[in-house]
Amino acid sequence: MTEPLNLFAFSGSHSSNSKTAILIDAVVEEIARTLPIRVTSANIAPFMDNPLGQRRKDLPETARAILDGIENADLLVMGSPVYKGSYSGAFKHVIDMIEPEGLLHKPVLLCAAGGGQRHALMVEHQLRPLFGFFGAASAPIAIYASAADFTEDKITDPALQDRIRLAVKGFAQMVNTI
Structure with missing residues (x-):
């Protein structure tokens, strides 16, 4: 058996039951059916203790651990809520703290x-x-x-479920060729 890959799943939402978090969880579940993975998940909440920290050393230890997890993972699932047609400013702030070479060639969904x-x-x-x-x-x-793809805290739209399967299939093929 091959060694499990370390997958880090990061939600740019501060809530564990947000639409973004629910989507990421569904994606990770589908990846787990396809690839041998060890999963670590986190959301943006630890960065909110010092949301304007401009250097990594200014962040709380929990936030620095998330950045380390992102940079050291074999695979990433990264998601953000959409605000005004883009990712959230807080999500971008987290990404700004990643070392420039920290994601080089890293597979990300x-x-x-x-x-x-x-x-x-x-x-x-x-x-x-x-x-x-x-x-x-x-x-x-x-x-x-x-929002229409969800009923309460579950993905209920069959087209989204199909897209998740299709995206994960392509992701797994990409990972298997690396």
């Missing part, structure tokens, strides 16, 4: 959740270029979910 379909291209126009700057290996298919 990008996710976002927003209120409606008008934000659907955010993953392509905002998230993908952000991770491209770091030289991360973004999966060919990203995942966007809107």
Whole structure:
């Protein structure tokens, strides 16, 4: 049996039951059916203790541990809520704390959740270029979910469930060729 890959899942939402967190959890569950993984998950809450910390050393230990986890993971699932057509400022602040070479060639599956379909291209126009700057290996298919895809705290839209499976299939193929 092959050694499990370390997957770090990060939600740019501070809530563990946000649409973004629910989406990321569903993606991670699908990846676990496809690849041998060891999962660590975190959200943005630890960064809110010092939201304007400009250097890594200014952050609380829990926030620094998240950055280390992101940089040291074999695989990433990264997601942000959509605000005004883009990722949140807090999500960008976390990404700004990552070392420039910290994501180089790292496989990442990008996710976002927003209120409606008008934000659907955010993953392509905002998230993908952000991770491209770091030289991360973004999966060919990203995942966007809107509020209509959920009933309470569950993904209920069959099209989104299919997209998750399709995105994870491509992600797994990409990972297996590395």
